[in-house]
Each structure stands twice: as C-alpha cells, then as structure tokens.
Amino acid sequence: MFESLKNLLKHFTGGQETEATAPATATQQHATTPQAAKTSDSPYHALGDFNLGIGSIGPANRSDIDQKVLNDMYQSIAAGEFNIPANGAVPEICVDGRTDKDGKRKSAPCAAGGTLSIVYGSDLGGTPATNDINEMQLTTRIIHTLKQKGHDTGVHGDDHSPCGCGACSKAPTIYQHITEHIQDIASLTSQYGISLTEVEKVAILQQAKNRLNQPGFFAEDRATIVQTAQDCGAGYEELVGAHNELGIALNTRSGTTVDRAAIRAKYGPQYDIFVVDAWAFETAAKDINSNGSSEYTQRIAKAITLQNVATASVLGHGSLRIIPIA
Numbered sequence: 153m154f155e156s157l158k159n160l161l162k163h164f165t166g167g168q169e170t171e172a173t174a175p176a177t178a179t180q181q182h183a184t185t186p187q188a189a190k191t192s193d194s195p196y197h198a199l200g201d202f203n204l205g206i207g208s209i210g211p212a213n214r215s216d217i218d219q220k221v222l223n224d225m226y227q228s229i230a231a232g233e234f235n236i237p238a239n240g241a242v243p244e245i246c247v248d249g250r251t252d253k254d255g256k257r258k259s260a261p262c263a264a265g266g267t268l269s270i271v272y273g274s275d276l277g278g279t280p281a282t283n284d285i286n287e288m289q290l291t292t293r294i295i296h297t298l299k300q301k302g303h304d305t306g307v308h309g310d311d312h313s314p315c316g317c318g319a320c321s322k323a324p325t326i327y328q329h330i331t332e333h334i335q336d337i338a339s340l341t342s343q344y345g346i347s348l349t350e351v352e353k354v355a356i357l358q359q360a361k362n363r364l365n366q367p368g369f370f371a372e373d374r375a376t377i378v379q380t381a382q383d384c385g386a387g388y389e390e391l392v393g394a395h396n397e398l399g400i401a402l403n404t405r406s407g408t409t410v411d412r413a414a415i416r417a418k419y420g421p422q423y424d425i426f427v428v429d430a431w432a433f434e435t436a437a438k439d440i441n442s443n444g445s446s447e448y449t450q451r452i453a454k455a456i457t458l459q460n461v462a463t464a465s466v467l468g469h470g471s472l473r474i475i476p477i478a
C-alpha cells in the first residue's frame with residue numbers, strides 16, 4: 153500500500169527520500185503521527201482526527217446505515233474493488249458522490265468542483281496574485297489553457313439548488329477555512345505523504361487572505377461561475393438527490409477513478425463516497441503553471457490538494473473517514 157503513496161510523495165517532493173519510505177505497517181505509520189489522534193479502532197482516519205469537518209455530511213449524522221456494511225464498503229474501496237479506468241489526465245468532474253438521474257457519472261478524474269479545483273488550486277498555489285483579475289476571469293483563463301493542452305473540462309449543478317456544487321457555492325468559505333485551518337489541513341495531507349514546507353504554507357495562506365480581502369474577487373451569485381465554465385466549453389453534469397457520502401476515497405492509482413454506481417449496486421442506494429483522484433493533480437499543476445518552474449508546479453499541486461481537503465472539511469462532518477486507495 154505504501155509503495156504508491158511513496159511514489160505520490162516523490163512526485164510532490166521531487167524525489168526526496170523521507171522517513172515515510174521506511175517499511176512500516178499501517179499501525180506504525182499512524183502511531184508515529186502525533187497530530188492525528190485516532191478516535192476509534194477503525195483502520196481509517198476521520199476528518200475529526202485532524203480537527204477538521206465543520207459540515208454535516210458523514211456517517212455520524214445517518215440513521216440508515218449499517219456499521220458492518222459500512223466497514224465492508226471501506227475495505228472494498230481501499231482494496232481497489234471499485235476502481236475503473238478514467239478518461240483524461242487532469243481533474244474534470246467533481247468529487248461529489250451523487251449521480252445523474254440515470255444513476256451515472258462520467259468516468260473522469262475527480263477533484264472538488266471538477267475543473268474548478270484547478271482554478272482555485274492554481275490561484276492559491278501560483279505566483280503572487282495581482283488584484284486586477286477576478287474569479288470569473290480566472291475561470292475563463294484556466295479553462296482556455298486546459299483546452300489548449302487538449303484536456304476536457306467539466307463542472308456540475310444539481311436538480312434543486314441555485315449552485316449545486318459545494319466546492320463552488322462555498323468557495324469563499326473554503327478560502328477562509330484554509331486561512332484558519334492550514335496547519336490541520338497540512339497535518340492531514342502529511343499523513344498521506346504530501347508535506348508542505350513552511351514557505352509553501354505561508355504563500356498559500358497569504359494568497360487566500362489576499363483574495364478574501366480583494367473586493368469583488370468572488371462572484372456574489374455563485375451559479376455564474378459554473379455558467380462561465382460552461383460558456384467556455386466545460387461539460388456539465390446535473391446530479392440529483394441528497395448528499396449520502398460516508399467517506400472520502402483518496403485514490404492514487406494512476407489512470408483510474410472509483411465507480412459510484414457499482415458501490416450503490418453492491419451496498420444500496422444510500423451508500424455513497426466522495427472520490428478524490430489525487431494522482432491527476434500534478435499533471436494539472438504542470439499544465440496550468442504559467443511560471444514554468446517545478447517549484448510552482450509542486451506548490452500548485454499541493455494547493456489543489458489543500459482545496460480538496462478544505463472543501464471536504466467545510467461540507468463534511470468530523471466522522472467522514474478517509475479511505476486511501478494505493
């Protein structure tokens with residue numbers, strides 16, 4: 153399991169060996185991370201172990217879930233039982249666990265907000281911002297850049313909300329959450345092999361603050377950002393129903409994603425999971441890094457990771473477990 157996480161780590165650290173490469177059982181690995189105080193005997197960390205999870209989505213708020221079934225689902229997801237080939241090399245669709253009215257999703261790499269994850273990640277991790285650009289212009293710029301590089305782009309809404317994508321509707325709150333919880337978020341990512349330097353933390357924190365202080369950076373009507381993406385040619389999924397996510401699949405298997413429909417078929421329609429295809433983050437960072445330096449590619453990849461964790465923390469409850477697929 154740690155082989156792939158090690159490889160992921162190497163991607164993000166430019167190949168530096170760290171103590172994480174030493175042979176370790178899952179138990180030892182957890183035991184050596186003091187900031188992650190596990191609250192149960194589950195082999196999987198929950199957001200609450202990292203002082204994260206201010207939202208409501210999670211197993212503790214559900215009365216329709218069988219704990220044994222849930223544990224079996226976590227194990228099967230971790231074993232890669234539901235991994236299927238993904239079309240594309242960069243995040244395109246949202247981590248959202250729901251499906252469209254036909255019970256389907258595109259088979260494409262997932263990140264919080266779909267392509268918008270790359271918009272926010274490139275903003276937070278890129279060269280220091282000038283305040284002459286707003287969120288809508290940034291969205292347009294990133295989508296055009298991705299299209300020029302041959303990537304498909306995508307966003308979504310749902311059948312009952314003005315802006316049905318939490319990563320988009322709550323983007324200002326997610327930036328705020330990063331400013332308040334960057335240490336907690338970084339503790340979580342380091343648990344999974346992605347360590348931020350102090351310089352990176354300070355830069356991302358400052359960038360989030362700059363945007364929150366920039367008058368009119370965030371569009372007041374959140375749906376206009378999803379619409380802007382569509383106007384630039386991004387695909388659109390209309391998802392239906394309520395959020396039933398019970399965990400976060402952290403997928404590091406290159407070229408794959410997690411089949412939400414197959415999970416429902418096995419366990420029942422109320423068993424959903426957020427899907428984070430972290431393997432796709434570095435390619436996205438590389439392809440939208442206008443600066444061109446590997447330093448910024450790594451910082452943007454890490455900022456995309458932070459945006460994903462912060463989104464999960466804003467929308468999700470502390471009981472939401474992280475299920476690594478290595």
Ligand SMILES: [Zn+2]
Nearest residue numbers: 246265317318
């Ligand atoms: Zn979404």
